[in-house]
Amino acid sequence: MEILQSYLQQNKERFLEELLALLRIPSVSADPAYKEAVFKTAEYVAQKLKDAGADAVELCPTAGYPIVYGEKIISPNLPTVLVYGHYDVQPPDPLDLWHSPPFEPVVKNEKIYARGSCDDKGQMYMHLKAFEAMMQNNALPCNVKFMIEGEEEVGSNNLGIFVKNNREKLLCDIVLISDTSMIANDVPSITAGLRGLSYMEVEVTGPNRDLHSGVYGGAVANPINILCEMIASLHDENKHITIPGFYDAVRELSAAERQSLNQKPFDEAKYKTDLGIAETWGEKGYTTTERVGIRPTLDVNGIWGGYTGEGAKTVLPSKAKAKISMRLVPNQDSAHISKLFEEHFKKIAPAAVKVKVTAHHGGEAVVTPTDSLAFQAAAEAFETTFGKKPIPTYDGGSIPIVALFKKELHTDTILMGFGLDSDAIHSPNEHYGLFNFYKGIETIPYFYQYYTAKMR
Ligand code: BES
Ligand code: MN
Ligand code: MN
Numbered sequence: 001m002e003i004l005q006s007y008l009q010q011n012k013e014r015f016l017e018e019l020l021a022l023l024r025i026p027s028v029s030a031d032p033a034y035k036e037a038v039f040k041t042a043e044y045v046a047q048k049l050k051d052a053g054a055d056a057v058e059l060c061p062t063a064g065y066p067i068v069y070g071e072k073i074i075s076p077n078l079p080t081v082l083v084y085g086h087y088d089v090q091p092p093d094p095l096d097l098w099h100s101p102p103f104e105p106v107v108k109n110e111k112i113y114a115r116g117s118c119d120d121k122g123q124m125y126m127h128l129k130a131f132e133a134m135m136q137n138n139a140l141p142c143n144v145k146f147m148i149e150g151e152e153e154v155g156s157n158n159l160g161i162f163v164k165n166n167r168e169k170l171l172c173d174i175v176l177i178s179d180t181s182m183i184a185n186d187v188p189s190i191t192a193g194l195r196g197l198s199y200m201e202v203e204v205t206g207p208n209r210d211l212h213s214g215v216y217g218g219a220v221a222n223p224i225n226i227l228c229e230m231i232a233s234l235h236d237e238n239k240h241i242t243i244p245g246f247y248d249a250v251r252e253l254s255a256a257e258r259q260s261l262n263q264k265p266f267d268e269a270k271y272k273t274d275l276g277i278a279e280t281w282g283e284k285g286y287t288t289t290e291r292v293g294i295r296p297t298l299d300v301n302g303i304w305g306g307y308t309g310e311g312a313k314t315v316l317p318s319k320a321k322a323k324i325s326m327r328l329v330p331n332q333d334s335a336h337i338s339k340l341f342e343e344h345f346k347k348i349a350p351a352a353v354k355v356k357v358t359a360h361h362g363g364e365a366v367v368t369p370t371d372s373l374a375f376q377a378a379a380e381a382f383e384t385t386f387g388k389k390p391i392p393t394y395d396g397g398s399i400p401i402v403a404l405f406k407k408e409l410h411t412d413t414i415l416m417g418f419g420l421d422s423d424a425i426h427s428p429n430e431h432y433g434l435f436n437f438y439k440g441i442e443t444i445p446y447f448y449q450y451y452t453a454k455m456r
Contacts, residue, residue, distance in 0.1 A: 003137045004445055012438060015129045016107070018048065019437070022087075022121050023105040023114040029065060029088035029154045038150055041087045042066045045128075045148050052128050053135035054146060062158035065150030069169075072135070073143045079455040080143040081448065082172035082411070083131075084401065085124030085179060086152035089116035090426045097428035111431040118432035119425035123178035123418060124148060126437060130444035139445065141452040145172060149401075152179075155361025156401045163401070163408050173455065174374045175405050176447065178440060180395050180417030185435055187265055188386040190378050191415035193293065193394035194402060196328035196365035198338045199301075202227070202345060203356040204320045210306075213316040221352030223320040224305045230348055231322065234298055238284035241298050241326075243344045249331040253294060264289050264391055274422065293394030297327045323360075327396060334362035363400020368412055373454040378414045381446035385439060416440075416447065 008015075027041035028034040042059055045068045050057045054070030065088065073080075092102035092115045100106045105114035112122060127146070134140040147170065149159045163170060180191040206223040207216070236242055253261070266289050272280065282291040291297070305320035307313040326337055338359040349355040368375060370392050382390040395415075402413045418440040424430045 001139070001445065001449070004133050004139060005442070007133045007137055008438065008441055011129075011133075015125075015441065016112075016434070016437070018129075019112070019117075019122060019125045020105045020107075020114075022048075022125060023112070023116055024103055026092075026103045027088050027116070027150065028091050029151050030091050038065050038088060042068055042150055045087050045124075046070070048125075048128055049146055049148075052132035054131070060162065062151075062162060064154075064158045067150070067159060067162055068148040069146065071143070071145040072131070072140060074140065075143070078142040079173040079452055080145060080171070081451070082145045082147060082170060082175045082405075082409075083127045084175055084177050084405075084413075085127060085148045086120045086150065087124065087148050088150040088153050089119070089121065090153050092428075094428060099429055102428075102430075107434065110434045112434065112437070113429060113431045115430055117430055118419040118423040118436075119430065120152070120179045122432040122437055123440065126178060126418065126440035127176075127444060129441045133441065134445050134448065139449075141449050142455075144448075145170065152399070152401070155363075157361065159401055160404055163404055167408060170409055172409065172411055174451065175402070175409075175411050175413040176416060176444075177399065177402070177413055178416050178418055178444075179399055180397065180415045181419040181421050181423070182417055183265060183391060183393065184420065185433065185439075186386075186388075188382045188388055188390040189264075189393045190375070190382065190390045191368070191395045191417055192370050192375075192392040193330070193367045194365060194415070195296070195396055195398050196330075196332060196334050196363050196403070197398040197400065198326040198328060198334050198341065198362045199360040200324045200326075200338060200341055200345075201358050201360060202322050202324060204230070204349070205318060205354045205356070206352065207316070207318055210318050211316040213314040216316050220316060221350065222316050223353055224317060226350060226353050227303070227305070227320040227322060230345065231300055231303075231324070233348060239282055240284070241296070243298075243340050245340050246296070246337065249333065249336075250296060250329055251331055258290065261293065261394065262287055262289055264393055289394075292396035294329055296329050296332060299325055299327075301325050327398065328365050330365045330367050332365065334364055335359075338362060361400070363398050364403035365398075366402045366406065366413070368415060372412060374412060374414050374451055377451035377454055378416055378447050380450045381416075381443050384446050385443045414447070416443070418443075 049070040057070035059066040102115035204223040306317035
């Protein structure tokens with residue numbers, strides 16, 4: 001593997017330049033204003049995949065943005081790794097909080113600042129470069145398929161359809177993804193679990209039009225006041241969620257499992273200073289690691305209504321709205337939880353208002369077995385390049401397609417993330433460490449090598 005090491009050293013500047021070019025294309029999937037750029041990004045990724053040595057590279061059209069596919073099949077007798085990643089990014093706003101423009105990447109203090117630098121362009125691109133390095137040095141030990149989508153940040157609906165319709169094409173022994181985080185640059189970890197998601201939107205309507213808040217205030221239900229009361233009632237004094245049946249499918253972990261989970265190094269004081277908070281907050285009886293990793297949650301993501309402009313306008317609004325997400329854990333079914341939410345939310349509404357509830361995208365939680373050959377291979381790869389055994393962790397975020405890979409392709413996924421929680425993904429000033437980018441490129445080929453050896 002020394003030959004790969006020197007190849008990385010010799011090509012590191014170019015790898016970075018190519019990533020910066022990718023980051024300059026604003027592939028925001030949520031906003032139709034960026035449509036052209038999203039398509040252009042797919043083409044750029046396809047070209048780079050071809051350049052890296054992949055065969056059969058194509059842009060698979062969908063009802064939305066195309067899926068970039070490519071492969072290198074060297075022998076039917078060898079295992080096949082399916083690499084998944086996404087080339088779309090979150091919207092960059094609020095723009096005024098960025099220290100440099102989100103689509104004009106800059107390298108500062110050994111970090112790449114740009115929207116998508118960590119989530120997921122930077123992490124996805126490591127796989128293309130690791131593949132290139134193996135191809136150029138005759139070191140690819142097994143078959144590989146690449147599937148890079150452009151709609152992860154909007155729920156991967158079209159990818160779900162694509163996977164169902166292309167089982168044969170996507171057949172593989174293991175899925176490999178870098179789209180999660182590790183504990184710290186000197187504390188490597190591998191993600192063994194992700195939470196699921198139910199995402200709801202609610203609308204509370206009071207009077208048939210906005211009213212003067214003096215003329216009518218006190219006599220007519222204010223939908224914003226009502227919505228706030230309803231939302232507040234969704235947690236009890238122990239920060240337990242009050243929706244009937246919400247916890248029914250949740251498995252309680254044994255004392256031993258919880259103890260092992262809490263072995264994960266966690267610096268509460270640093271966590272608080274990092275975020276500028278005086279206290280952590282959450283479900284009674286659980287640690288922060290547990291609250292994020294193994295417990296379901298409910299959070300308001302946005303709430304609006306009435307007058308929010310400059311100065312003061314005295315108005316009793318007709319409507320109030322909110323977007324509410326629930327993070328789910330294994331065994332909870334996203335569609336069922338959405339239904340429980342809807343029923344409960346309608347039930348707690350006073351007769352003075354009307355309530356409308358709609359469900360957005362969702363997805364199921366996943367756990368990766370840590371005793372599989374693939375997980376062991378990943379752990380050994382990290383140990384080789386970091387000099388330390390990685391710790392299995394349970395991340396709070398969601399990648400809904402992972403559960404679908406299991407369901408449709410019957411394949412487990414290795415979540416080999418190289419980001420850090422502090423990389424500000426989905427936030428202003430998102431960044432990705434050069435250390436992490438290069439370490440990822442260095443680590444990935446070891447996974448291929450160890451995994452292939454174990455599968456023989
Ligand atoms: N890469 C993230 C998920 C993630 C981040 C997992 C950090 C673990 C650690 C992914 O791009 C993402 O943002 N997913 C969304 C869900 C999607 C349906 C919009 C999420 O978790 O909110
Ligand atoms: Mn991502
Ligand atoms: Mn994301």
